[in-house]
Amino acid sequence: MSTVAIGERIQECREAKGWSQSELARRMVDAGWATYSQVSVSRTEKGEREPRLAEAITLAEILKCNAQWLILSSNQPDIDLYAAGYRDGLRAAQESIADLLTKGE
Numbered sequence: 628m629s630t631v632a633i634g635e636r637i638q639e640c641r642e643a644k645g646w647s648q649s650e651l652a653r654r655m656v657d658a659g660w661a662t663y664s665q666v667s668v669s670r671t672e673k674g675e676r677e678p679r680l681a682e683a684i685t686l687a688e689i690l691k692c693n694a695q696w697l698i699l700s701s702n703q704p705d706i707d708l709y710a711a712g713y714r715d716g717l718r719a720a721q722e723s724i725a726d727l728l729t730k731g732e
Contacts, residue, residue, distance in 0.1 A: 633683065634672040636697050640690040641668075648672070654689045655682075 641651050648668040655663035660682065670676040678686065680698070687694035 632700055633678065633698060634674045636692075636700065637668075637686055637690070638672040640692045640697070641672075644690065651686075651689070655685065658685050658689060660685065 637651075641648070646654075647665075649665045652663050652665045652668050655667075667676070671678055683698045684694050687697045690697070
């Protein structure tokens, strides 16, 4: 995920609704993200933090925007968000294993 791009899209959707960052954070808390705050929204919009896949999907639901567009900047129907998340997780696991192997040499 490109953090700046997704942050810009979150901000675009939020501002289109006329919501403050605090309002979006409150709605995320209501949706079950207990520790979500205005700072979380701000850092995400600035590209300082990358939202988890489940978090981004919840944001899309709350903002009533297309999740594929929000996450991938795409409306292509053949893109499977869960598969994309799986690939990202698999890549991270492979990198972690490679790091462990090189440290053990």
